[in-house]
Amino acid sequence: MDKTTENLGVTPEELNDDLVQQKPILLFDIREKDIFVKSHIEGSVHAVCDAQAKEKIMPKIPKNTKIVLISEPEDFAKETASMMKSFGLDAHYLEGGFSAWTGKISLGQTGKIITPDKLAQKLDSVFLLDVRDNDEFTEFQIPGSVNIPLEKLFDTKTISNIPKDKEIVTICPHGNRAMIASFALSRAGLDSQTLAGGLVGWNQFLKDVTVVTEPIKITQIQKVGKGCLSHIVESNGDAVVIDPLYPFEKYIDISKQEGFQITAVFDTHLHADHVSAARDLAKTIGAKLYLSKYEEYDYDANFVEDSDEVAFGKTKLRVIHTPGHTPGSLSYVVDEKYVFTGDILFVESIGRPDLRDNAEEFTEDLHNTLHNKLLRLSDDTMVFPTHHGDVEPIDDAFYSTIQQAKKLPWLDIPKQVFIKKVVAITRPRPMNYRKIITVNKGELELMHSQIPDLEIGPNRCAIDTGNI
Ligand SMILES: [Fe+2]
Incomplete structure (x- = not known):
């Protein structure tokens, strides 16, 4: 086996055990979005592995958080896990790809999303959590939103400061970082919704x-x-x-x-x-x-x-x-x-x-x-x-x-x-x-x-x- 991908594989059985035991895993499905929407492993989020993700998302994920990548066939996930490993992340891939999975399946988008028109109706009553970097937030933001950059949401102390009495809406430019932020919040027991299409969608x-x-x-x-x-x-x-x-x-x-x-x-x-x-x-x-x-x-x-x-x-x-x-x-x-x-x-x-x-x-x-x-x-x-x-x-x-x-x-x-x-x-x-x-x-x-x-x-x- 290639040294870089050695020990990065996770069998469907091992993954199923981790999910049943509710271990804190980030489960990223990196197939095409329309394929993901039709069928994906319960608890996984759709992720795009492009240059922006490498720059804006990967560095923010704590090094000790286990990540499992899913693709079909397994090759892309294997390569990406190897690349993420080289950045110091605890990244793995599902052996055999998505088709090897026999456990629970979900349909549609991951997590809860809120569309811009729905958000516009309740803008004053929700907790708008903008998870971009400080400099991006300073440039412009939805009035009334609070900035907590994505990486801080993996810190339980920061999460404890988020109000529990309001609906939380996570915000980023396109919805990718915000989706991961919602995932991080759910690990800490907080329910949230991701603004569909992010700020770009909001602007339209x-x-x-x-x-x-x-x-x-x-x-x-x-x-x-x-x-x-x-x-x-x-x-x-x-x-x-x-x-x-x-x-x-x-x-x-x-x-x-x-x-x-x-x-x-x-x-x-x-x-x-x-x-x-x-x-x-x-x-x-x-x-x-x-x-x-x-x-x-x-x-x-x-x-x-x-x-x-x-x-x-x-x-x-x-x-x-x-x-x-x-x-x-x-x-x-x-x-x-x-x-x-x-x-x-x-x-x-x-x-x-x-x-x-x-x-x-x-x-x-x-x-x-x-x-x-x-x-x-x-x-x-x-x-x-x-x-x-x-x-x-x-x-x-x-x-x-x-x-x-x-x-x-x-x-x-x-x-x-x-x-x-x-x-x-x-x-x-x-x-x-x-x-x-x-x-x-x-x-x-x-x-x-x-x-x-x-x-x-x-x-x-x-x-x-x-x-x-
Ligand atoms: Fe003008």
Whole structure:
């Protein structure tokens, strides 16, 4: 026998004995996920043995924890156990592979999982346990979550500090580390659920809230994990979508359920924090795509400019050029009662002008846009932005009025002081913003499956007037 795999094999009988005696074993099934879901050894977890697992998971497993790997045939598990052994782990493999197992079998996913939509409904009542490393957690996190890195969950002292009176939800980027964390917790007698798809899945979850019902209907679509907002505005069976998000099927589902047709899709500006679904949505449903004439796009659309109007249903949408966040930012006034402000005017703040260079010039534009354009709309105009920050929703939705916007910080100070303050802001830019801009411009094509990873992280579009 090869020296590196000597004594690493575990017979099905030995494994069965260990499981019956409830010995603390990490039982990792490393076959394909869809095969695992159909049938796996009771008590095993599905694990992916890729470069990320080697870097992020393996070093966190205590050296004295017995690991048994299962594959079919046994070769991959044998090789992987040997590799893990070389990292100092107590790794083994099931002799004969999965087909040699005659003991208890389970179906479906391992352990308990909670989907993003279910979590969204009880976010305030659960204990959110983020098991990533401290530096990953510091970068961004679900508000209210607590960080205990995976390796610490194998320490009984740490586990004793976890509250027992709340449901525990384990969180990591894709759900792999969190699944192992739930496994570690269950060894200590704690029940938990793993957030399905991890933070990447959480970031893709879209929630819909109807805000206005008469005479036109406004539905706000929220990307809960990122704080992105988009809107469907419907009039007499004819609807427009402003700043659609991925996964764009949500808009199609809603239009079918409610029996209206989306005939036009708009973006307010060239987004830097998330991938715009405008082009894909318009193409899929055969709607017209409207984009700012003042931004640089690399594909064909109906380019609109200040004062243009687009009729739909029994109403119309009017375009205002509102530069300051980006030079080409547009706001859309619908029915002269509602304004969709993109990233220029938020509920709790104003837009940041420094996503690109020339912050000073952008800040002048921002000041002019706010004071001479948006704040001149009638006081009762409802304001719908494309993002929200740390602000309480009203009946689950994020919106305000021009009257409320006039009371925001920094809107009552002299122009030169405003410019000085805004230019001095050095908030970090959205993660991956350069690549996202390239995709949104149309210079880089992405597979849909690549979007969730690219979009991870917070939106960072607003000015944080409280921290200056
Ligand atoms: Fe933006």
